[in-house]
Amino acid sequence: MDLFSSTHNALENLLPFDGIVQYHGVIFSSEKADYFFQRLLETIEWRQDEAILFGKRIITKRKVAWYGDQTFEYTYSNTTKKAFPWTPELLVLKKIVESESGETYNSCLLNLYHNGDEGMAWHSDREKDLKKNGAIGSLSLGAERKFAFKHKRSGEKRELKLEHGSLLVMTGTTQSHWLHRLPPTKKIITPRINLTFRTIVQ
Numbered sequence: 230m231d232l233f234s235s236t237h238n239a240l241e242n243l244l245p246f247d248g249i250v251q252y253h254g255v256i257f258s259s260e261k262a263d264y265f266f267q268r269l270l271e272t273i274e275w276r277q278d279e280a281i282l283f284g285k286r287i288i289t290k291r292k293v294a295w296y297g298d299q300t301f302e303y304t305y306s307n308t309t310k311k312a313f314p315w316t317p318e319l320l321v322l323k324k325i326v327e328s329e330s331g332e333t334y335n336s337c338l339l340n341l342y343h344n345g346d347e348g349m350a351w352h353s354d355r356e357k358d359l360k361k362n363g364a365i366g367s368l369s370l371g372a373e374r375k376f377a378f379k380h381k382r383s384g385e386k387r388e389l390k391l392e393h394g395s396l397l398v399m400t401g402t403t404q405s406h407w408l409h410r411l412p413p414t415k416k417i418i419t420p421r422i423n424l425t426f427r428t429i430v431q
């Protein structure tokens with residue numbers, strides 16, 4: 230194996246089995262990360278998220294937005310969303326994440342967590358519209374938060390911190406075998422933006 234053929238191959242896998250998760254660490258200078266954080270806060274069409282849980286409609290405190298190559302319709306949490314066309318900043322970020330991860334993406338789901346009270350419960354990203362075993366490139370901006378993985382059968386866990394301006398890439402069978410979550414925390418009182426670049430097939 231040629232370890233030096235591309236940087237992403239040389240990164241260690243955070244999962245012990247049944248999937249691949251690679252933390253690329255901080256990929257932006259802090260000035261650039263601050264800049265993108267501020268621009269996204271101002272330019273993204275942030276909306277509260279709707280979900281249907283056990284037949285009940287709930288509204289999350291966390292805000293979300295979805296962008297893509299076309300005005301895709303995409304179903305998750307039992308509701309259908311429409312994607313906005315890429316903004317200039319998102320196109321720049323998409324290209325950077327594509328070259329850093331060695332993958333391509335045609336859509337992006339953005340999450341805005343106003344503070345540590347807001348998080349995301351255990352789930353996997355395997356909606357029917359997502360490419361099976363496709364890569365998910367997850368860019369973090371703002372407050373540093375913990376992120377955790379739990380194996381669906383064995384319950385085995387892995388945890389890491391997602392730094393300001395960092396990239397995490399999930400590939401292979403990760404979504405079939407592992408759940409992930411962003412735990413809430415009383416310690417964090419500042420906002421965080423997360424962008425997950427994905428591939429939708431329709």
Ligand SMILES: O=C(O)CCC(=O)C(=O)O
Binds near residue numbers: 340354367376391423
């Ligand atoms: O906020 C994060 O780091 C992850 C978000 C996530 O898991 C998702 O949008 O599916």
Ligand SMILES: [Fe+2]
Binds near residue numbers: 352353354409
């Ligand atoms: Fe997710």
